[in-house]
Amino acid sequence: MSVKVTVDEDACTACGLCYNDECPDVFEEGSDGNSNVKKEFQKGGLDKGEIPDDKKDCAQAAADACPVNAIVVG
Numbered sequence: 001m002s003v004k005v006t007v008d009e010d011a012c013t014a015c016g017l018c019y020n021d022e023c024p025d026v027f028e029e030g031s032d033g034n035s036n037v038k039k040e041f042q043k044g045g046l047d048k049g050e051i052p053d054d055k056k057d058c059a060q061a062a063a064d065a066c067p068v069n070a071i072v073v074g
């Protein structure tokens with residue numbers, strides 16, 4: 001099973017919390033500093049993808065930590 005994850009690129013402030021601290025397994029820094037879904041999990045764009053179940057907790061921790069609620073998991 002896989003879980004959908006999206007990053008709202010308009011809301012993201014490029015703080016780095018998700019890709020540097022909370023969940024570098026799922027998120028990476030894009031060319032503009034914004035968070036992207038890691039290339040290996042991308043599906044349909046830089047800002048969306050599907051991750052394996054065992055990465056869900058990590059992605060959710062990033063979603064919970066994001067100061068502007070830009071990350072949606074599931």
Ligand code: SF4
Binds near residue numbers: 007015019
């Ligand atoms: S934690 Fe939120 S605002 Fe910060 S880089 Fe990640 S998605 Fe963007």
